[in-house]
Amino acid sequence: MIRNIIFCFFLIYAEFCFADSIPNIQVENFSFYVDSGNLKLNGILCIPSSSQISEKKVVIMQTPPYPSDANYHGMYSELAEVFAHSGIASLRFENRAKNLNISGEEVTMYNQADDLHDAFLSLKRDRRFATYKIGLLGHSEGGSAVAIESSKNNDIAFAIILSSCGIKGTDFIYYQSTLRIDYLKLHSIQDKWIRKEIWDKIRIIERYDSPTIIQSKLKEHDAMLYNDSVFRIKAYGNMTLHQVYKQTLDKWANPHFIAVTKYDPKVYYSKISCPIILLYGKMDEWMDWKDNADGIEKIFIDIKKRNYEILRLDSINHSYCKCDVYTPFFTSISHMKSKNIEYSTSIWRKIINWIATLQ
The missing domain is CATH 3.40.50.1820 (Alpha/Beta hydrolase fold, catalytic domain)
Known part of the structure; x- marks a missing residue:
């Protein structure tokens, strides 16, 4: 009983002392x-x-x-x-x-x-x-x-x-796009291709202002890579060219990504x-x-x-x-x-x- 009274008194005292410290x-x-x-x-x-x-x-x-x-x-x-x-x-x-x-x-x-x-x-x-x-x-x-x-x-x-x-956004995007490669410490021909492809796409976005032209140039770039049978197998597997286009445009040609890159x-x-x-x-x-x-x-x-x-x-x-x-x-x-x-x-x-x- 005495313990409860003391505890209640402490709560009242604490509230009185610290109320002003809480805005x-x-x-x-x-x-x-x-x-x-x-x-x-x-x-x-x-x-x-x-x-x-x-x-x-x-x-x-x-x-x-x-x-x-x-x-x-x-x-x-x-x-x-x-x-x-x-x-x-x-x-x-x-x-x-x-x-x-x-x-x-x-x-x-x-x-x-x-x-x-x-x-x-x-x-x-x-x-x-x-x-x-x-x-x-x-x-x-x-x-x-x-x-x-x-x-x-x-x-x-x-x-x-x-x-x-x-x-600059170009460097920022390249860094983020290659983080996985850097972390896994890949040192292969495929790694070099991927890095080059990333830079090529970044340069396209940097070079052109019109979103329509950017999309067109990215598709041209994908078509060129896709026609290289060795690169196509390593990079795209069984993807169709239409699927490659969609993957690229969804990531690289949206307003947010273009703004960050530029x-x-x-x-x-x-x-x-x-x-x-x-x-x-x-x-x-x-x-x-x-x-x-x-x-x-x-x-x-x-x-x-x-x-x-x-x-x-x-x-x-x-x-x-x-x-x-x-x-x-x-x-x-x-x-x-x-x-x-x-x-x-x-x-x-x-x-x-x-x-x-x-x-």
Whole structure:
């Protein structure tokens, strides 16, 4: 009996002592229109209590183009909570691929940047945020969308980019397309053929602007290879030429793939005037973290940009989970679909600390 009384007293005391340390977070639905008013995206606004707000800042978060709800596998919902506990408001929203129930291949980083812009305008029209500094955050290809919007919109107060492309799209696509070959350490004539074929297709996309011409040139390239009986047997097996065409066009000629291949980060990062922080995990299984981080840094050095920071993080993978052993992307591709992802919250603290330094 006495033990129960003591326990109840402790609970009351703990609630009294720690209530003020837990901010009163207001969570509400926030929808806005994109694509010239033809599509409504549904988002979640997370606002800390007024007593927790030291400086008025709000972060808009963007996902990569592939279908995702506002929580983005729990990464953005967790970030929103961390932000709110630090006095920072946030807006996260479903992407258009999720809303339209289409594949990510039909959506580009430029569509994503347009959606960010519309989200920004919607927040500015909300009187509660009229005097707020609005920043952007994007992960992976969502980071490219942030770079594009930040390069065009001087009203963006700051940008946070997580593991995004920092090299030319042609090199980025070649790296990802040859990861399996590099990991398996194949050294054969077939390996060389495959690498050459990949480069040839990348060059076609790089050379032509019209999607119709790109498709036509890719088909010409496939027909030439298919007519080589030795290569056909090794590369295509029993596939018909029509099946080869379809396989190539599905992968290489969709709007998303073309946009990534043609992407040049220098075009956008060289025009970003706001403070920016970029983070790269050294266990990234999707991209060469060093080449991409160094690529962005070179752009900033060339233009003498001062208000930036690049963090290279030990034991962190592309999903921002703790990872002590490198795992190739094609063996970890289902990781983001897991319901038990544990993000490295210490990384979120680094972002919070950086935001706190901004004037």
